[in-house]
Amino acid sequence: MTAAPDHEWLFSRTRAGRARGPEAARALLDRLGAPDRQFDALRVVGTNGKGSTCAMLEAGLLACGPRVGRFTSPHLTRYEERVRVGGRDLDPARTADFIGWAKANAPDAAFFDLTLALACREFAREGVEVAVMEAGVGGVSDATQALSRIRAVALTNVEFDHVATLGPTLHDIARDKALAARPGVPLLTTATGEALTVVREVAAEVGAPLFTPETHPALFALPRPPRLGGAHQHTNAALALATLRLLGHESGVDAALNTTYPARLERFEVGGRVVLVDGAHNPHATRALAASVPRADVLLFGNLARKDTAATLAPLLAVAPVRVFTAPGETATPPEVLAHTHGGESHPDPAAALARALDLTPPGGTLLVAGSLYLAGGIRALLLAASGVPEPGGGP
Structure with missing residues (x-):
């Protein structure tokens, strides 16, 4: 073996x-x-x-x-x-x-x-x-x-x-x-x-x-x-x-x-809600994301402290009025600080943050996940597991 x-x-x-x-x-x-x-x-x-x-x-x-x-x-x-x-x-x-x-x-x-x-x-x-x-x-x-x-x-x-x-x-x-x-x-x-x-x-x-x-x-x-x-x-x-x-x-x-690529505006449907997962993790990327998704109901955001968190988050604040902040790893920007500064809820565990963000998203509404490729990967795995779809190991 x-x-x-x-x-x-x-x-x-x-x-x-x-x-x-x-x-x-x-x-x-x-x-x-x-x-x-x-x-x-x-x-x-x-x-x-x-x-x-x-x-x-x-x-x-x-x-x-x-x-x-x-x-x-x-x-x-x-x-x-x-x-x-x-x-x-x-x-x-x-x-x-x-x-x-x-x-x-x-x-x-x-x-x-x-x-x-x-x-x-x-x-x-x-x-x-x-x-x-x-x-x-x-x-x-x-x-x-x-x-x-x-x-x-x-x-x-x-x-x-x-x-x-x-x-x-x-x-x-x-x-x-x-x-x-x-x-x-x-x-x-x-x-x-x-x-x-x-x-x-x-x-x-x-x-x-x-x-x-x-x-x-x-x-x-x-x-x-x-x-x-x-x-x-x-x-x-x-x-x-x-x-x-x-x-x-x-x-x-x-x-x-015709190529697809994971966590690049990747779309999931969960309980009648649309979840968009994107790995945007710096200001240039989140500006492009906000231009592509000008409106969502809820934002689930977390990123690494070594990044310019304020500038990365800024383009997304106007996208969603409801925000949930989480930690994509040990070196993440503290989500409680983000929640206090920008308004929203703090749930350090990404799984708990996803569950809460889905609860806050109305039926037929859209949840946008962004801020870190590490967060995108983790949330994507949770969504695939919840849907019963195995994580693919092959082509994009």
Whole structure:
């Protein structure tokens, strides 16, 4: 019988104050025999929309026939969601095997670097031809900068997030992300404003051919809206389609547009009430969410204290007159503080908070859940369990 993976050991592998960057990830990959040199990679960077863009790219590529891998973060319910081959989540037995190797050979490596190494090892073992690789935080400072065979870099957008890591100004953040660019490798972006100005400068410095909706409108054109809801998903879809077309995968456009992705305005029906679950967790994302859902009856909100909680919550306060605040983890912003400041109820346990929020939602009404991907994952699991629907382990 195969041992269950020791996820807790993995989760405990913090950077412990060590500097971020690709160097440690590169050393770890080399220790594994450089598996990243056995497949092409499409690298997706940006503040928001990376996960949805990766899902659309994966679906489009799968429709075109190559063996496809996908590396994303964070997971919603199970760790193995982070690493997919052929449209299926990783077998936990493969995680367990890798953890055994890591304990013996890389006990001090950081969690994200280890997960990236696991993904690359599995992609090489499974004969993946092209992998969609989502950056964690930033671009040039992210572990995914260590990857070897980059075919294209897709930059979704640049907004204020991870300021302590990437740097106090939008210019700093944009430059870090844009420096994911490589000489001669296509750089595609749907960034706008000041961020786009920085991206243009960096592309010229690096020698990366730049593709934008302004310079190549046909490349980014949408033949129809994507299945994923919200105006922001039109932009993500345009970037995914442009990347597919540029790399010769026009036949994957329809599949990309048909993609679904968990916790992105995901709709559930509970007792005659609509529950919308979204992972929006920073101000840019909640502004987009509020534009897509201008009115709900109840808001269930919780986020992590390291985020800009006030600015993240602000766009959603006008959406729902009734609010329930909860804690998506030990490092959450205290829900009692949010309830006192913004009006509403505090229920630290997400399950109790969901039950109360549903009670407060009138029949035929709408409950909106947002503030954290961790909250979205937890609430989503509760809703699936209540409906008797098993958590899927396969395609999006």
